Every structure is written in C-alpha cells, then in structure tokens.
Amino acid sequence: MSKEITARSQDYSQWYNDLIIKGELADYSAVRGCMVIKPYGFTLWENMRDQLDRMFKATGHVNAYFPLFVPKSLFEAEEKNAEGFAKECAIVTHYRLKSDPEHKGKLIVDPEAKLEEELVVRPTSEAIIWNTYKTWIQSYRDLPILVNQWANVVRWEMRTRLFLRTAEFLWQEGHTAHSTSEEAVEETVKMLNVYAEFVENWMALPVVKGIKTPNERFAGAVDTYCIEALMQDGKALQAGTSHFLGQNFAKAFNVQFLNKDNKLEYVWATSWGVSTRLIGALVMAHSDDEGLVLPPKIAPLQVVIIPIYKGDEQKVLIDVKVKELIRELKDKGVSVKYDDNDNSRPGWKFAEYEKKGVPIRIAIGARDIANNTVEVARRDTREKQTMPMDNLSDQITGLLDQIQQEMYNRAKKYQEEHITPANNWDEFVKLLDEKGGFVSAHWDGTDETELQIKELTKATIRCIPLEGIEEEGKCILTGKPSRKRVLFAQAY
C-alpha cells in the first residue's frame, strides 16, 4: 500500500483528497473554494471535453460564447431560477482599484467606480442567453437553435471539495430553443442519452437514467432528467442533468416566434450540463488504495515504459527497442511516455505511475532484451505478465480495450449489486445504514414525505428511473399508495 495515500477503509474522504493531490490532478488555491487544475488533471479534462464536444457536434450542436457577467436585472427576470441561485452568487460591484493613500504600494477599491447596476458572475447562463435569443428568434425558420457553451461558472459554496464542489468550476451548458414542446422534450432526452453514453463508454461508469422529483429539480425547469452513478462508498453522485425548461425562460424574457400559421408563440427551451465534477466521480468510482485508476479511453497517459538497466551498454540496447515500440504505439494513436530519467529508481517510478493511474506499465530490462520480451503490468488489476516483443503494439492496444471493458464490467457489477429493493421501513433504514447504494422503494409522491425521509435517513430520491416498472405498492414511510419505485441514496 502506498504510504502517501490514506486507505479507503481508514478515511474515505481523506483517501479521495490524497488521490487528487498526490495524483497531481489538482491543488488547493489561494482563493477560497477555488482549485488549480494541474496539467495532468487538465489533460484528463481535455480528453473528456473533446470527446463530449465531438458527440455534441455529431448531434447537430454548435458552440458559442456568452458574457461571464449577468446584470442583476436580467438575473432576477426568471424568478425561480433567480431564487435558486441568489444565495451563492459572486457579485461585481466596482470596476476600478486605486492606490491606498494610507498604505504605500497597497490598493483599495475606488469608491467612485461603483457600478450603477451590479453584475452577477454567472452561476449558469439561462438569463443572459435567453435575453440574447430574443434578438435571434423571430420566426419558426429561426428554430431550433442548438447551441452549447464551454465556460467557467461560479457558485459560492460554503463547503467545498476538490472537483466535487468548488466555487468556480468548468463545465459545458447547452441551451436550445424549439418551436414545440415535443421537440424540446426530445432534445432533453437525447442529451441525457449522450451523457449516459459518454459516462458509460468513456468513463467506464454505469449510470441510472431518471427524472428528478419536483423538490430536486433545477430552479426554473419543468422537468430535470439526470444520470446517477454509484461511488465505492455506496453513495450516489449526480453526473449530469438535462432540463426541459418549458416556456419559463421565453416568458421571462419575452421570446416569441411566428409559427407556421403566422401566430405568435413562446419558444420552448432546454438546458443541459456536465462539469469538472465528473472528474470527482471518475476518481471515486475506480481508484484504489495505491492511487488513481483511470480508464484507457480518457487517461492523460495510456502507457508508460520504464527501463531497468545497469550501465550504458544495457541502456543503449533497451533504447533501441523502446524507440521502435513507441513509434508503433504512436502510429496506433496510443499516448506513451518513456521515463528514462536516471534521477529515480524503477521502484519509485512504478509507485509514481500507479498513483497517477496510468493504465499500462511496460518494464524492460537486460534479460528482456535477451529473451525478446517485456513485462507488462495492468494498473486496474495490478496483474503482471511477460509478453513477447513481436506484435507488442497490437497486444497493447488490445489490452487497453480489455481494461476499458473490464473496468466498466466491474463497476456495472458493483452497481447491480447495490440497487436493492426495500419493502418496509426497517429494511429501508437498514439497507441505507449497512449496505448503501441505491435503495429501490415506493414513495407517495409528496414533497413532504421526501423531506421527512431525508431528515430521518440523510437519503434523497436520486431519481425516478426512466426504465422503472409500473407496480402497485405502498410508500415506504407513509404507506400511501404508489405506482412506481424510486431510487433513494445518500449522495454527494
């Protein structure tokens, strides 16, 4: 076990922080609640972002960019949305600093540079975007608008955690406009499916697709669709949301269009987003006590090669073989690094790359050269095997695919084992206490019951699963009739 990383069993929360910091994904910063995403972590984000971006474009979306600031009068226009975010907004009130007359070399806010209207640093962009769409939309011919934005947003959280909950975070927010309710709902579901496909196929993390209860809805939405994933401690994590906004924002910003019958109608809207929070989910779902375990398809580095040698003569022989292997791997699109830095020993390097979750480590020594072999170690299972050099690059790409698939299979098995039905209150409480995961139970459909269950168990309704079965039953708390099970869990 790595001495630097706290064991999961000892302190799960510290384990998570250690993975992020020691795995060099991110660092704390001098700004309360904000983090620095380090190059290794940012490359991971780039890989995720680029794949999502390809999927958005393949489904007909284009990117644009809207202002960071939202004038207060626009921000408050959609009341529910404003109310939902008002308590966590960073506010710009001034536009100039000046020299502090009392402390040489120091600056103070210039009281004469007070803004007439305060600016909200965007916590989400519906307001500024729908105020813009008003000028883009006149007739049904201008619809649909299928726009996405990659941006930073700020939500002033009181309790922050690296990646999972930071005051500033990076995300994408899609904002689409449609001429019918049906088309907008279809878009909402389509993007939920894009998210699910990405998280499952690229992050190797199975999800449950569902709808949020009214109580857990996005502020200003008619319906919030979500994907929910399970972490190793049995808690759930909301990995992405897709909102059907109805005509709420169109009405708040007076965005109407002339339909085919030449009549004015309000425009239908969706918005959908995932953020750097996904990295938190990725880390918690797959990693172990030695460090990060990253799925090959998005790992910043897929293969590391470490030479083991005595003296220059052995090194030269190894270098020749490695050079050829690297060329072959790069030709196949594999990212690979040869770490022949002689300041550190192989054992130290092994631990280092395990900590950083590099999917495959290849070690090559003098005996390997003699035998025409290498030692290949998988990060996920930590299994080692000797492989012949011939056709090695094909073996490696095959192994990368296999790792990706097996990581998903293990996570899927874990998920399946952790969706448990409960049919009475005692069972329900016991499952949440002792086993964790999703507990599938009947609920009477009221806010009141939902909040009471949360108070009693800390569990929330993660979603009403899209693929749930209609079934007569009784609410786990009140015994009132219910027609569908929902998924409860304690959550991040």
Next chain:
Amino acid sequence: MSKEITARSQDYSQWYNDLIIKGELADYSAVRGCMVIKPYGFTLWENMRDQLDRMFKATGHVNAYFPLFVPKSLFEAEEKNAEGFAKECAIVTHYRLKSDPEHKGKLIVDPEAKLEEELVVRPTSEAIIWNTYKTWIQSYRDLPILVNQWANVVRWEMRTRLFLRTAEFLWQEGHTAHSTSEEAVEETVKMLNVYAEFVENWMALPVVKGIKTPNERFAGAVDTYCIEALMQDGKALQAGTSHFLGQNFAKAFNVQFLNKDNKLEYVWATSWGVSTRLIGALVMAHSDDEGLVLPPKIAPLQVVIIPIYKGDEQKVLIDVKVKELIRELKDKGVSVKYDDNDNSRPGWKFAEYEKKGVPIRIAIGARDIANNTVEVARRDTREKQTMPMDNLSDQITGLLDQIQQEMYNRAKKYQEEHITPANNWDEFVKLLDEKGGFVSAHWDGTDETELQIKELTKATIRCIPLEGIEEEGKCILTGKPSRKRVLFAQAY
C-alpha cells in the same frame, strides 16, 4: 456592393462593425463592453485556438487552469503589474443576493455577505499563477515549467469595440518558469516565433517582429516582444506579445529554487498571449465592401455548394452529383455545406456567403449537369470559372491552397508598400497623415521624445524591429543621435 455593409471609403469604422454583425461573427450584449460570440464566429475562434494549441503542445507546453479570481493582496504583490491593471479591474465584493424587502420579486446585494478581502476578476494571471508556482518549485529539477491556460479575462475598458477591445475577452496566456535568464529569453523569442508563424501561415497576415519600447512594455515585464500587423486603413495592430519577465514575479512571490550548486536563486519567468482580438485583425486585414474574406485554413466553412434548378427533376440530378462531391471533399478534410434550402433564391445565397467570407462557392445547375461542369467562384478575388466535374475535389483543395497563399501575398505586398522610411520631421508627418502604414525613422531612445511624437502625430512606436539594421542616424524629432530605426504608426 452589398447594401447592408457600409463601404470602407465611406466609414471604415462602420464597415468593420457591419462585417462583424452582418457576417454573424458576434453581437453586442446586455453587458456593457461585453460581446456574444455567435456560432459562426466561435467556430472561427475554435479553428484558430486548436491550431495554436497544437503548436504550443508541439513546443512542449501543457495546459492547466487557474482561478478566475485573484485576492487583492496577491494582485498588488508585483507593484508595476498591479499599477498597470488597477484602473481596469472588475471587483467582486459580495457573495450573495437576497430578496429586496421593498420590491417583490427583485433582488439586492446582501450587505451581510461582504467578502473580507475583495477579489479581482483576473485581467491577466501572473499573480495567481506565480503564487501557485511557489508551491511547485523547489529545485532546478522542477524546472522548466511550460504551462499555458485558455481562459476568459476582464479588463474594464472605457471605449470598447467588437473583438478589438472588449471588457471580457477570450485568450491564452502562457506562463513559464526557468532556471536561467538565457533559457527564459529563448522561450520568449520561441513563442514570438510561434505566434508569427501562426498569424502568417494560418491567418495569411504578415507581421513585423520586434521589441516594445520601455514605455509600451507589459506592466511588470523586463522586455516585451511583439508582432505587429497592418490593417487596410494603414493603422497598425498589435497581434500578440511575449514577455520576458526577468525575476520580477519570482521576487514578488518569493519563488526560489535550489540550483545545481545547491544555492537558492529566484526563478526566471516569461508570459505570452494572444486573444480574440486576432479575429479583429483578421477581419480588417482581408475583407472588402461585400463582406468578410476569410483564409481557407481557418475559415469556419471552406466551401458552399448552391444548386440552381427548376423543378424536382433537375434537383434530383443535381443532388446525386453533389452528394458524391461532398463525400470526396469531406474525405480530403474540406468543410463543406450544401445549401439547398428552397426558402431563398440563389442570388440571395450568393450574397449571404460572400458576406460571411466562405472562400469557395460552387454553383451547379441543369446545364452544368449536361456539360459535366460546375461554376466555381473565389471569394477573395470574386473570380468565377467553369470547372469540369472530373477530379473536382482535387481542383478544389488546390484552389483552397492557392487562395491561402495569394491572400498572404497580397497582404505582404501591402505591408511592404507601407513600410516607408522618413528622414526628417516634415516627411515623417506627411507620411503619417497621407499614406499611413509603418514609418521607419530614427528615435533618440527617450520616453520623453516618444510621448511628444505621440502627442503631435498620434503615432506610437510599434516596435524596434528584431531584423532592423544598425545604422547611424538622427532622431526624427530632436536630432539627437540614434543607431537604429524604429517603426512608428497610428495603431488600434
């Protein structure tokens, strides 16, 4: 001439705004000085950004992300830098809104949510980054650090112009750390060359490389290197800067490293950036009175195909041919759109795509089908030619290359014709008044003279060219001795 676009000769400034708005690159927003980058403009930015990113990575750089906010106490640590930006900073002072007790549905800033220390929205990130590097750097083994960040920054400008000067803009900022002054200077020059290569080879815009005078230096730099381009009105535009920061930030943030002799030294720094301002330069350098003219290598759309037909029968024949052509072009990596929207006439479409600067337009009608030809129109020269369908995709890719090259050649010729030597004051003033462009003249090396010339002529020293020839001469204003000519121009 397009009715929608003001002629250059009539009102150059309005012409520029018309190109941006009517060409659908960007829009004004509800936030003072901030713009909305529309999908077409953002695709252009993506093409530019992606190529720059490849060039940064090819030169060994990695991306990272640092906080949007800079605590005031960090911001003021490097005094010259702080002084340079203090007058244009957006300041966050509060972190919460609350309901306005006097106006239902309205929000006010919660006076109880005042920050202990104000946060500056980054106008540039040296302060927050060097405060972070302090924790990353202990020994020479930790150097160099070659990090870049793509981000939004805010500078509260009083007079704003779309792309050229906006309160918020998108950019990249490289921040590197080195163990020697020589290595840092080498990095500064290397990135200047990367910028020059990008602007010349991708934006088809020739530049002059040079060094800024002390008076025009980046606040906190030891030396600012720059690339300067010429616009069609004879004004210069600074297209990118690369700064050698010496040990200024290392000293301000106490960033030291143990060198190979085990002695503590301050770290050497560079920073370098280009922004969405480049789009302003691109637009002004190449466009004409019909609209945008965009270089093929970065154009959001390279080829548009427009069918000209009567009745469905003709349309079907055209569709078949076009489908094949599109497949061939896409295989060759060409971006292409088939605009067969029957809501608008071909003539209207021609004007539309000319306005948007699409490099090649292909029109195909019934007669073309009979003759196995198409009509190909170049946006840059507006020349039309009939081309055989056979091998058409090869012809088109060849033509795209040719357009790219000829756009550069024309801009290069214009630049060469607009670098004019002046050997006395009258000549100097006359050139600036009547011809514009760069005026190459001797200067006595003092801030005083530079500022006096600016007052008299509005011209500034754009740079001391790197490739300038050593030559004895006399200052154009004071007659004092000088050993090298510098380039003066009125500038954006």
